[in-house]
Amino acid sequence: MEETQQCTLCKGPLDHVYAPMESWNMSGLLCSKCYSKKIAEHYPGTHERVNKSN
């Protein structure tokens, strides 16, 4: 039997497995997309993109 892991947020397949941080009060695993989304939610500014707005 193959164990299929899915993202606890989007229920999609895990391309990479990320464990949520304790402070997020989540259980399960996150895909890279949801992980970076959560990072951006919880730590705005620490995940800056290169955005040429000036």
Ligand SMILES: [Zn+2]
């Ligand atoms: Zn996901």
